[in-house]
Structure formats: C-alpha cells, structure tokens
Amino acid sequence: xxxxxxxxxxxxxxxxxxxxxxxxxxxxxxxxxxxxxxxxxxxxxxxxxxxxxxxxxxxxxxxxxxxxxxxxxxxxxxxxxxxxxxxxxxxxxxxxxxxxxxxxxxxxxxxxxxxxxxxxxxxxxxxxxxxxxxxxxxxxxxxxxxxxxxxxxxxxxxxxxxxxxxxxxxxxxxxxxxxxxxxxxxxxxxxxxxxxxxxxxxxxxxxxxxxxxxxxxxxxxxxxxxxxxxxxxxxxxxxxxxxxxxxxxxxxxxxxxxxxxxxxxxxxxxxxxxxxxxxxxxxxxxxxxxxxxxxxxxxxxxxxxxxxxxxxxxxxxxxxxxxx
Amino acid sequence: xxxxxxxxxxxxxxxxxxxxxxxxxxxxxxxxxxxxxxxxxxxxxxxxxxxxxxxxxxxxxxxxxxxxxxxxxxxxxxxxxxxxxxxxxxxxxxxxxxxxxxxxxxxxxxxxxxxxxxxxxxxxxxxxxxxxxxxxxxxxxxxxxxxxxxxxxxxxxxxxxxxxxxxxxxxxxxxxxxxxxxxxxxxxxxxxxxxxxxxxxxxxxxxxxxxxxxxxxxxxxxxxxxxxxxxxxxxxxxxxxxxxxxxxxxxxxxxxxxxxxxxxxxxxxxxxxxxxxxxxxxxxxxxxxxxxxxxxxxxxxxxxxxxxxxxx
Numbered sequence: 001x002x003x004x005x006x007x008x009x010x011x012x013x014x015x016x017x018x019x020x021x022x023x024x025x026x027x028x029x030x031x032x033x034x035x036x037x038x039x040x041x042x043x044x045x046x047x048x049x050x051x052x053x054x055x056x057x058x059x060x061x062x063x064x065x066x067x068x069x070x071x072x073x074x075x076x077x078x079x080x081x082x083x084x085x086x087x088x089x090x091x092x093x094x095x096x097x098x099x100x101x102x103x104x105x106x107x108x109x110x111x112x113x114x115x116x117x118x119x120x121x122x123x124x125x126x127x128x129x130x131x132x133x134x135x136x137x138x139x140x141x142x143x144x145x146x147x148x149x150x151x152x153x154x155x156x157x158x159x160x161x162x163x164x165x166x167x168x169x170x171x172x173x174x175x176x177x178x179x180x181x182x183x184x185x186x187x188x189x190x191x192x193x194x195x196x197x198x199x200x201x202x203x204x205x206x207x208x209x210x211x212x213x214x215x216x217x218x219x220x221x222x223x224x225x226x227x228x229x230x231x232x233x234x235x236x237x238x239x240x241x242x243x244x245x246x247x248x249x250x251x252x253x254x255x256x257x258x259x260x261x262x263x264x265x266x267x268x269x270x271x272x273x274x275x276x277x278x279x280x281x282x283x284x285x286x287x288x289x290x291x292x293x294x295x296x297x298x299x300x301x302x303x304x305x306x307x308x309x310x311x312x313x314x315x316x317x318x319x320x321x322x323x324x
Numbered sequence: 325x326x327x328x329x330x331x332x333x334x335x336x337x338x339x340x341x342x343x344x345x346x347x348x349x350x351x352x353x354x355x356x357x358x359x360x361x362x363x364x365x366x367x368x369x370x371x372x373x374x375x376x377x378x379x380x381x382x383x384x385x386x387x388x389x390x391x392x393x394x395x396x397x398x399x400x401x402x403x404x405x406x407x408x409x410x411x412x413x414x415x416x417x418x419x420x421x422x423x424x425x426x427x428x429x430x431x432x433x434x435x436x437x438x439x440x441x442x443x444x445x446x447x448x449x450x451x452x453x454x455x456x457x458x459x460x461x462x463x464x465x466x467x468x469x470x471x472x473x474x475x476x477x478x479x480x481x482x483x484x485x486x487x488x489x490x491x492x493x494x495x496x497x498x499x500x501x502x503x504x505x506x507x508x509x510x511x512x513x514x515x516x517x518x519x520x521x522x523x524x525x526x527x528x529x530x531x532x533x534x535x536x537x538x539x540x541x542x543x544x545x546x547x548x549x550x551x552x553x554x555x556x557x558x559x560x561x562x563x564x565x566x567x568x569x570x571x572x573x574x575x576x577x578x579x580x581x582x583x584x585x586x587x588x589x590x591x592x593x594x595x596x597x598x599x600x601x602x603x604x605x606x607x608x609x610x611x612x613x614x615x616x617x618x619x620x621x622x623x624x625x626x627x628x629x630x631x632x633x634x635x636x
Contacts, residue, residue, distance in 0.1 A: 056510035056511055056512075057510050058510070192368045192369060192370075193368050193578075193579055193582060194368075194578070194592060194605060196582065197582060197591050198591055201591055219510075219511075221585075222583060222584070222585055225585055225586070248585055258511065258512070259511065260585070262511060262515065262541050262545070263541055263583060263584075263585060264540045264541050264543075264544035264568055264580065264583045264584075265544075265568075265583070265584055265585075267541055267544035267545045268544045268564065268565055268568040268569065295512055
C-alpha cells in the first residue's frame, strides 16, 4: 500500500498550544562553579506559529531549544509537548518522532560521504520504522520536492553540495518525520546572504503547508520579521515577549531597543547608539538585581535590589523591566 | 602639491594553487586609499575580501600567484625583498584578525607576550622599557595595567581583541588592516571594540584603516568609504552613506534591502551565469552581462559601480 502523499499531512492544528515551558531552569556545573544557563522560563508556543528567540551568545537560547526537543533535560521545571511531559518520556525517540532540531552548522552536522538519499533514509528507517522501499521513496521524494530539490540530488554526496543546499537537506531531514514542532538554530548564520531569504521563505512555506510550529533561534533580530512572536533572551531569561509586529515597532526593554538600533538603516543615519553601547561591567548571573544592570542606560534606583519579572505592560506585550 | 595616496592597488589578481587545482580568488581589484581614510571592505564568504588584506601584507606565498600592482607611498610592495618587508609589515602596515584573539601564547602572561614582541622587533631596548611601553599601550586600548600579569584564558574575547589591537599599533603603523575583528563577539562587546577603533582613529593613534567584514551593521557604523566585493571583483565603491542609501549595483541593492526590518525579503532565482559576477542571480541581467564582466565606472562624484545598467 502506498502512503498518502506528503502534502496531505498536517500537524494536529486542533491543538492551540503546541509546547509549554513551565518554570524551566538549567544549571551547568563547571569547575566547581554553577553556571545558570536558563532561569525560570515560562513560555508557550502555539500550533502552526513561528516564534523567534533572539539573543546573543550565552543568553541561553540554544539551551532552550535543545531542552524543548528533549536533547537536554531541564534542571528544574518541565516542558509539555502537546500533552506529553518530556521529563517523563523514557525513550527519547518518542519525542523525536514529533519534535526535530535543525542544527546550526550545515557543514559539521552532515556526514560529507553520505548521499542525500542516505541522510533522509536514516530517520525514516530508524525513527519511524518505515521499511518499505516504496514508501521511503515517496517520502524522500516528497520532502525534497518541498525544499526545492529535484531527483538529480538523490544520489549526490553531501560534500558536493553548497552551504545553502546542505541547509535544505538539514531542513528536509527534520521534516521527513512529519514533526509537529521544529527548532531551527541560527538557520541563516552559516550561509551566504543570497540564500538567507530563501531559507527563511522555505521555513515559512513548511509552516504554511504542514502547520508545524517552528522556533527560530537567532542573534539577528532582523530575521524575526518573518515570525509571529518574538521572545528576547538575555543571560538566561526572557526579558521581552510579544507579537512580532508589536515588539519590532514598540521595543520596550533597553536590550531589545539596543538590538533594534544596530541595524544598518539606523546606523547610517546617525549614531544614536554610541552611549547605549558602553559596557559598564560584567553582568551578574546570580545574586540580586536586574541582570541587564551593568549595561543598562536607563537603570534606576532599585534595579540593583530586585530582579524584574515579565509583566504585561501593553496588550499581550510582556517585558521584564522596572521602567514600566 | 597633490597628496600622494597612501595605497594604490591596480589590477590585483590572486590565484590560489593547490595540489588539486587552482582557484582565482581575486580577478581584478583596483582601489586607492588616501592618507587618513577609513575604508570598509564588504563581501560575503568567497568574495576575496580577506585575500585583499593578505595580499597587502604580502602573506600569500608561492606557488600561489599574485599579479598586479600594490603601491604603498609609491613603494612597490610586491617587489619588496625580505629586508624591506620587515620594515613594511607591522611597522608601516599592521593587521588584526578574527582569530588574533586566540593567537596569544596560552602559556605566557600578556606582559611576557608584549615583552617578547617589543624586544624581538627592537621597539623596546630592554625589559623595563618593554613593560613600560606595554602598560602605555594597554591604557590606550582601555585595559587596566593588571592585565599584564594575566594569561589569555583569564581574559574575555573582547579583552583579548583589545590586546591584539594594542600589539598591532605598538610600532605606530600608518595603516591598520582589521579582518573581521569583531565577528566572534556579542553585540555589545562588538560595538565597544568598534568604538575603540573609531576613538583611536580620532585621536590620531591610527591614521588609516581598512576594515574587512561581511557584516552590514558593522560597516554602517564604522566605515567612511565602502567597497563591495563579489567573487573576486569590486562591484561598487563610494561614500558609506551613499552606498547604503542609494545603492547602485543590484547586488548591493539586494544586500541593503535584505538588512531592513521592513524589507521585502527579496528572493533571487539562480541561473547559468557568466561574465558579470552577479549575472547568475541578477534580476536585471541583460544579454551583455553574460558575455563579459563590466568595469568600474564613476556614476557620481566618488561613487563607482561595475554594472552595465549604467552604461557599457
């Protein structure tokens, strides 16, 4: 029996909430010290939406993504995917049948000697138990068509592909299991400008075609324009969250404002950011006070005493800052 | 008297030769750098921007091929012998790299590394002088004296890059070439390093800068003049503000448009190319574009573009 054509598959769009983080924290032990990667994350991702998690190196955004697909376990709190508490899943392959992770580096995360076919066949065989040659062919053909790669690619080895093509293979590998949720970690960082919009367009199309929820992890806030929601992370916490349009046009947290001020169109005109960019010290991950304090241009009395929590200050627009 | 340009590059061509074949990294690069200028070289991976820096430093050894002309204050850089190169490299033209923050000796304190460099190159005569000079250099890059007794692993990425800059400027070079010096750093640290370079230039501590980066925001922030490269060619060159607000080349237009928050997210269709380096993707390509590469023509004062849209 032949399987249904790929195009008819849709993620269960009846679920309005795809994934929920409940008070998720992650600590790492390093040389006798405890490093806080994530602290008290509460966040939900809707079915069929793209959420952009924006932040710099060390903000915890990759840890958040990895925890959400069961690649790591939280130290505290829990992640609920559809109705499943990931903490309680014993065999992680169960998670990976539903949730997939697209790694950042398309050069190091694919074996250069494998063919495109091999790469896509493996998750089908070992994760989904699809043994029939016929069905394998259908699914591989279908997913490659989705990412815009024709029959001529089937037998090509990974080493023959460009960065943009490898990125598409990575995305195809994630979508071939027909996941309900996919994390794309810096999907445009390693590829040329020319192909960035292509990859973003592809992710949007896959979301539209299949209703998959997608988390895009990025340090480049301009990419967030294709998302439905934005979560801005700093030092292990979400400091701002809201609908993308709203956050991009009314950034509230000084860190979000900084990220939005370092885009070319603003920088060419004047240098409004110079004073915002002075680094006053090392931010504290533990202890009291707001973790943005050492960099904050609008710090007030009291910021050093207590850490602000995420509050709704405009309709559905949340920020963790005492200025509001 | 007409001031002599600091640097004149004419028809620079670089071919990397390996056992498996050769690759043309630079096909035809010509530009001038005036004394006191801040030139940004913009391009994505494979554009050849780093190769320009390496060629200027004479860091591309045979069997690789370097052709064309590089004049530094009328001296022929490609013709220099070892002795002339020693007087030119680092003393006249110094370079910092993205990795220069990782190139410090992990087993030597920063003070020791400075001492070795300054004594080896004869900038300081004895250890006491070297330490005194190192302290002054650290102050210039806004680092406390205590850093001298620290080891590279104790410094943050931003601090290591500051040390790299201090070392690069220790012989008072006329030109600093910076190749992606802030790429591995986070936004705030990145801009604090850019501020440092801007400040050093304003103070006259660095006179001229060539800044190589793939990052548009960085160029928008630091450069005065911008040169856009693609596949070994210079495709556009002009004052930064002009290039960003009125880009002429379809490639530059694409880059600038893509960097906008409200951007249209243009997508380009790839086809068989040839001639112009952008012909395989250019939405405005004409028949002639596939036959030959256009050369740079001046469209308005100081704004040059290599594109047949603006005449053949």
